Amino acid sequence: MTAERTTLVTGATGTTGSRTVAGLTAAGHRVRAASRRAAPVAGAEPVAFDWYDPATHAAVLDGVDRVYLVPPVGDPDPAAVMLPFLHRARAAGVQRAVLLSSSAVPAGGPAVGAVHEALPGLFGQWAVLRPSWFMQNFTGDHVHARSIRGEGVIRSATGDGRVAFIDADDIAAVAVRALTDSRSPDTDLILTGPEALSYDDIAATITEVTGRRVVHHRLSYEELRDRLAAAGTPGEFAAILASLDRGIAAGAEDRVTDTVHRLTGRPPRTFRAHVERAMETRLT
Known part of the structure; x- marks a missing residue:
């Protein structure tokens, strides 16, 4: 029997990560909630994770099928730590990756833009969420x-x-859909x-x-x-x-987009x- 697969949520105690965990667990999905202190998160498996500590990376990826990626806060070059982790994730069997970026940062742009640019070449199923402020x-x-x-x-x-x-609730609602829908978005999504x-x-x-x-x-x-x-x-x-x-x-x-309404079936707040x-x- 194949073991049930798990969705890994990085930044699980943060603004969008905590809401994404809540949405996934409410829908009955198995979730591994990653944060630096392995803080308890209702309905999820807490696990210690630090982008800057590779020793924490292998354990969080064990049995994981899908990942929600929240870049390290305040790092002008997050690709330096994120890309090695993503290569490791692909080798560990991760099939789908959903990255939190920004409406102001295109693929290949500054900061997380380099990770965005690399994502389609690393995973067969992917999405980049580019919310406004x-x-x-x-x-x-x-x-x-x-x-x-x-x-x-x-x-x-x-x-x-x-x-x-x-509203971060609307970002998380889109993240849940991007992680769990049978068809992966395979694109970047401007969220407003x-x-x-x-x-x-x-x-x-x-x-x-x-x-x-x-x-x-x-x-x-x-x-x-x-x-x-x-x-x-x-x-x-x-x-x-x-x-x-x-x-x-x-x-x-x-600019205003209809992405939240189109993907979740309800208008944004x-x-x-x-x-x-x-x-x-x-x-x-």
Whole structure:
């Protein structure tokens, strides 16, 4: 008898990883939840995993058929650690890989773009999720959320640029489909929310929903880069993050796709609904 195969989720305690684990286990799939501390995750098998420690790689791949890949956070060259792992995964029998990337990073682009470019040559079944910016950036533990709570301020170098922000729940719903559907997507998927909003719009919506005044402070590329570096972000990565804001200002993220609705059968959550839900969660 063939043993039941397992889906490996890296970054299993993170924003999309935890939600992907929840979606997979709710659907009855066997899941191995990988994180640096092997933290318990309901319904899944916890396992210790560190991108930078190859000694943790073999055990997490044993019996795995499919993997959800969350790149190491803050690394300007994640391919250096991810590609050796992916070669090992293919040799171990992994058939399908779903990579979390970004709408701002094309195949062959900076950071995780090199992994995206390599993925089709490594696995017969694959998908690259390229979501726009997360709504959770304004309600979770991101620098924007902390400055909103502490100062009533959002700082960016986006100017009047607009982004179709997406809820991490919707990203995870697409990840579950990409991992489990009988037909693999075998493409990259641009994931957005239902409306493109400026950071001024974001501040206004938070103000309306919460009753607390929030404003958007506009910075230059250099001001944002230096502020991020002063806060402890490595210089090269601070420059990458600031350049992404500059791209938004130029209109690079001003688009809406139907991918979430098409793959999950339901429309993506609006930003207002996301903030209202976050408020309800804190009150219950």
